[in-house]
Amino acid sequence: MGDVWKALADPTRRTILDELTERDGQTLFELCARLATKHGIGSTRQAISQHVDVLEAAGLVQTQREGRYKFHRLDTAPLRQIADRWAIMDSEENR
C-alpha cells in the first residue's frame, strides 16, 4: 500500500476526496469537470489521472470497472491508521 500521508499532503488530491465524498462513484471526466468548474483547478486530465493513481496506491480511492465505464470510489479505511497512531482525545470543553 502506498503512503497515505503523502497522498493527503496535496491540496488537489484532498479536493478529489472532497468531491467523492459529495458523490461516490465518479468517472474521470466528472472528477475533472468538478475540479475545474467548482474549484478552478484547471490541471490536465492526465495530471488529475496521476493524482487519482496516488490516491489509489494509498488505498483511499478504488477504481471499479462496470461494463465499459470506470468509476472511482472513496475508501476512508486507510485513515484509521492516523487515529490509531495518535488517538483522538476529547478536549476539556467537550467532556
Added chain:
Amino acid sequence: MKINVMSVMVDDQAKALRFYTDVLGFVKKNEIPLGEHAWLTVVSPEEPDGTELSLEPDQHPAARPFKQALVEDGIPFTSFAVDDVAAEYERLIGRGVQFTQPPTDMGPVTTAVFDDTCGNLIQIAALDKSA
C-alpha cells in the same frame, strides 16, 4: 461559412436511428443510401432547419479504440442543449437510458452524461438561468 452538420460515430446506423429518434426524440432529416451505409442525419424537432447530426458509421479501424477510451474515462463525445437537465434525466431514465453522471451543478452549467448505446457518451447541459 456555417456549421450545418456534425457527426457522431455509431456502431450500427439502424440502431442509432432508433435511439436518436424513438428515445431521444430527434427526427430523421436525410437518409441517402451510399452502398453498405447511408448518409443519415437527424435534427431536433425544436429546430427542424437547424444543425443536423450525422449518424456516421464507425468503420475506420481507429474509431472503436478511440471511442472505447473516451467511454472508459466517462468523456462525452458531444453535448446537447436542454432547458432542464433534471427533467430530461427523469424522462430518459424512464426510457431505460443509462447515465454515467446524474445531473450535476458544474458552476455556470448543469450537466449530465448518458450512454447512446452506439458506443458514445453524450452530455446534456443547461446554462443556469441566473448566470
